[in-house]
Amino acid sequence: MELYEKKLTENKVYSGRIFDVYSDDIELPNGKTSKRDWVKHNGGAAILCLDKENNVYLVEQYRYSVGRVVLEIPAGKIDKGEEPYNSAIRELEEELGFRAEKIEPLGVILPTVGYVSEKIYLYLATEYDVVKQHLDEGEFVNIVKMPLSELIEKIENFEIEDAKTIIAVTRYILTKNKQ
Amino acid sequence: MELYEKKLTENKVYSGRIFDVYSDDIELPNGKTSKRDWVKHNGGAAILCLDKENNVYLVEQYRYSVGRVVLEIPAGKIDKGEEPYNSAIRELEEELGFRAEKIEPLGVILPTVGYVSEKIYLYLATEYDVVKQHLDEGEFVNIVKMPLSELIEKIENFEIEDAKTIIAVTRYILTKNKQ
Numbered sequence: 339m340e341l342y343e344k345k346l347t348e349n350k351v352y353s354g355r356i357f358d359v360y361s362d363d364i365e366l367p368n369g370k371t372s373k374r375d376w377v378k379h380n381g382g383a384a385i386l387c388l389d390k391e392n393n394v395y396l397v398e399q400y401r402y403s404v405g406r407v408v409l410e411i412p413a414g415k416i417d418k419g420e421e422p423y424n425s426a427i428r429e430l431e432e433e434l435g436f437r438a439e440k441i442e443p444l445g446v447i448l449p450t451v452g453y454v455s456e457k458i459y460l461y462l463a464t465e466y467d468v469v470k471q472h473l474d475e476g477e478f479v480n481i482v483k484m485p486l487s488e489l490i491e492k493i494e495n496f497e498i499e500d501a502k503t504i505i506a507v508t509r510y511i512l513t514k515n516k517q
Numbered sequence: 518m519e520l521y522e523k524k525l526t527e528n529k530v531y532s533g534r535i536f537d538v539y540s541d542d543i544e545l546p547n548g549k550t551s552k553r554d555w556v557k558h559n560g561g562a563a564i565l566c567l568d569k570e571n572n573v574y575l576v577e578q579y580r581y582s583v584g585r586v587v588l589e590i591p592a593g594k595i596d597k598g599e600e601p602y603n604s605a606i607r608e609l610e611e612e613l614g615f616r617a618e619k620i621e622p623l624g625v626i627l628p629t630v631g632y633v634s635e636k637i638y639l640y641l642a643t644e645y646d647v648v649k650q651h652l653d654e655g656e657f658v659n660i661v662k663m664p665l666s667e668l669i670e671k672i673e674n675f676e677i678e679d680a681k682t683i684i685a686v687t688r689y690i691l692t693k694n695k696q
Contacts, residue, residue: 341579341586341657352531352538354554356632359531359538364581372655375533376582377556382631400520401630402543403555407520408630415631445675447683449628450635451580451587452561452594453535457678458629476551478520494691496624499636501680504626508687512673 342367343374351375356415379456383425384413385441386506387434387463394486395434396503397479409482409492410500413458422459430463433479435471438463444509449501460506462513521546522553530554535594558635562604563592564620565685566613566642573665574613575682576658588661588671589679592637601638609642612658614650617642623688628680639685641692 344365352359357379364374387395394411401408412433416425423441430436444460473479486507492498493507523544531538536558543553566574573590580587591612595604602620609615623639652658665686671677672686 339657339659341577341659343579343581351533354530354538354540355552356554357556359533359556361533362581366655367579367657370655373534374581375535377536377538377633378582379632382629398520400522400546401627402522402541402553403557403632403634404627404630404636405634408627410630413631446678447680448580448583448587448678449680450561450633450637451583451589451679452592453558453582454556454629454633455582455584456629457583476545476549478518478546480518480520494695496688499625499627500630501626501628501684504684504687505680508683509675516673 339367346371375453377454379415379454380418381416381422381456382413382458382502383416383422383429383461384411384458384502384506385426385430385461385463386411386444386510387430387436387466388486392486393483394489395436396482396484396489397433398482399479408500409498410503411506413502423461426459426461430466431469432472432474434481435469436463436466437469438466440465444506444513447502447505458502460502460509462510518546525550554632556633558594558633559597560595560601560635561592561637561681562595562601562608562640563590563637563681563685564605564609564640564642565590565623565689566609566615566645567665571665572662573668574615575661575663575668576612577661578658587679588677589682590685592681602640605638605640609645610648611651611653613660614648615642615645616648617645619644623685623692626681626684637681639681639688641689
């Protein structure tokens with residue numbers, strides 16, 4: 339069966355700083371009409387950062403939506419008109435205080451396709467200069483440095499629940515094994 | 518630094534069928550106030566289904582929020598008051614037409630912690646009876662059966678972008694390697 343859903347009427351129901359929300363009228367493959375509620379987000383960029391000794395740099399951050407501190411790789415929202423690559427370099431400097439000239443792509447993920455448009459672009463940084471952390475106003479994070487092997491163990495134990503962190507590490511290992 | 522964000526005022530700005538949206542006033546660790554926009558979702562359950570010949574059963578579905586067909590493991594929203602385990606069993610029967618008595622947990626993921634409350638509960642099904650697919654009204658999916666090795670290849674090539682699918686397969690392999 340040909341799968342599609344055609345937009346009939348676009349209805350923006352909320353306009354926010356991080357995302358907008360729509361409740362659109364659509365046409366289904368059988369010609370009937372339905373509603374689709376969805377969240378429009380400009381996309382995210384996240385970066386796995388490794389030093390020469392194979393330590394990884396993570397951030398601990400209170401995540402209000404899940405009501406607790408989450409351990410994750412540095413990440414942030416892509417600004418309007420910004421290239422994902424440049425967002426990742428910017429977040430690396432803001433959250434860790436590391437300035438990279440060059441980073442490597444680790445593909446894209448769709449975190450929750452059922453109702454969110456966000457794509458998260460993943461990158462790897464291994465070459466950078468240490469400069470100074472400069473967080474956005476209202477942003478509070480603790481930097482956590484650990485051996486990559488320890489992070490892999492936490493992933494194997496299902497202790498890491500943040501999707502982008504698990505997939506960035508998985509893809510890094512897959513890429514390295516191919517070389 | 519102690520990381521926390523305290524809710525001061527809860528403001529529901531949208532109430533939908535799949536999720537609600539809030540724009541809360543909060544207190545930051547430095548005592549200042551700010552806003553947090555977030556999406557409240559009751560959680561999802563997703564299931565990696567394998568047969569005796571090591572074939573995996575996926576679904577192709579048009580995902581309106583990303584504007585294209587996505588290949589993913591069967592999944593759905595947890596109904597209010599429903600156990601994640603039972604949601605996964607229900608989705609397996611609705612989307613694939615397979616009835617399982619027992620499934621195994623593959624942990625939890627947080628798909629996009631920055632602004633969504635959703636937790637996705639992952640499961641593995643290897644024992645089931647073939648009954649009949651019965652999709653929700655307005656739901657259209659094609660079932661795609663392929664060797665697990667082919668799906669792993671697609672994950673290795675970064676061709677699979679759906680986060681829950683990548684992580685369910687990764688965790689299944691990790692669990693199997695431990696046995």
